[in-house]
Amino acid sequence: MADKTRDTTTDGGVTADEEITQPLGLPRWVSALLPIVLLVLVLGVFAFTSPLAGVQSGEPLPDVTVTHTTLPSDETVVLHVTNNGPESVTISQVLVDEAYWDFRVEGAGGDQTLAPMESAQIVIPYHWNPGWDLEVALVLSDGATFHNTIVAPSQSPGFSLGLLGTLAVIGLFVGVIPVALGMLWFPYIKTMSDRWLHAVLLFAAGVLGFLAFDAGFEAFELAERVPGAYEGNLLVVFGIFGALLLVQAISAWREGRVAAGDSRASSGLWIAYLVAVGIGLHNLAEGLAIGSSFALGRVSLGAFLVIGFMLHNVTEGPAVVAPVARGKRPSLGHFAALGVIAGAPVILGGWIGSLAYSPTIGAFFLAIGVGAILQVDWEIARMVRDAGGRVASATNLLAFLLGLAIMYVTDLFVAL
Secondary structure, rough: OOOOOEOOOOOOEHHHHHHOOOHHHHOHHHHHHHHHHHHHHHHHHHHHOOOOOOOOOOOOOOOOEEEEEEEOOOEEEEEEEEEOOOOOOEEEEEEOEEEEEEEEOOOOOOOEEEEOOOOEEEEOOOOOOOOOHHHHHHHHOOOOEEEEEOOOOOOOOOHHHHHHHHHHHHHHHHHHHHHHHHOHHHHHHHHHHHHHHHHHHHHHHHHHHHHHHHHHHHHHHHHOOHHHHHOHHHHHHHHHHHHHHHHHHHHHHHHHHHHOOOOOOOOHHHHHHHHHHHHHHHHHHHHHHHHHHHHHHHOOHHHHHHHHHHHHHHHHHHHHHHOOOOOOOHHHHHHHHHHHHHOOHHHHHHHHHHHOOHHHHHHHHHHHHHHHHHHHHHHHHHHHOOOOOOOOOOOHHHHHHHHHHHHHHHHHHEEE
């Protein structure tokens, strides 16, 4: 007969006293570590006994990725390569435009062999002509061949303080100044009725939504050039969800502060800072693209291109200040901080991109920007609902669509 006096919890589980009872009287930390220790033992047995040795067929295929190329002079071509395969590979020959050519390998221990996950630079003394495509092929010791095309080559400027200064000036014109100009709409936005203010907030959400799609597509495109061992697409997914959940966790912390009676946490200034952070992450990726383009000698940033970026980014200003249009006007220090957070990352991204260009870093930063922006869009929608507005009203939906459309049109100035 069952013991009817046994205590149960509300969810049908055992009581706390029974739950903490350890088998064989072992301490709790032993119970926590025991599965890990057993897993290590099982892995060790598997590795030493090699139970799959009898069913293995053939050697694993080599996998070498050319992440990018640099052209320090018109007499030199540098390929940046990574060995993604599980076995070491040896680069035996290099072909340039179907002709064998001399080369040397730098960064692989002084020889031509790359261990798994090892990266190196292959320096080829070759005279190339600007604008004429180059076809370079790497031939490994086992005969495997990997091709890479350098489209319309142009000389890479290389590192210099002058380049960093140039990128800082470009960052000011592309990121900081346009956002600051857009923030000057604040006095006008502040005089709007609730209905039109909500429309401006949804316009801001549309601007952010376009940035999320734009950065997302670029992240997955860049992930195709990430060495296979780093799983570029999964890295992008991790970056998106990681940033989204991280910002959501910060938002949940803020809600806790609001529940505790912290008036600062319940102000629109918090949302404004979140918007600035989301835009700043996107602009960081924008700076990475500019800096890496300089490093690779793949772009000439003329005045028209800078103007295009300014038109594109000026719409980010009202998105930053719209959440603080109600209540007490923040101090000028807050406005300055919001502008710097949203716009200055273009400068930082430009420096990172020019000094340490990497498709892996670029794709990950873009993904982080997407995740943060998606969460900020959610915060804006909730802000409108909390203020008594309806997110899906006709005016708000049209405003959201207008935000998408304006960003698309201004983006054409950059792409042209």
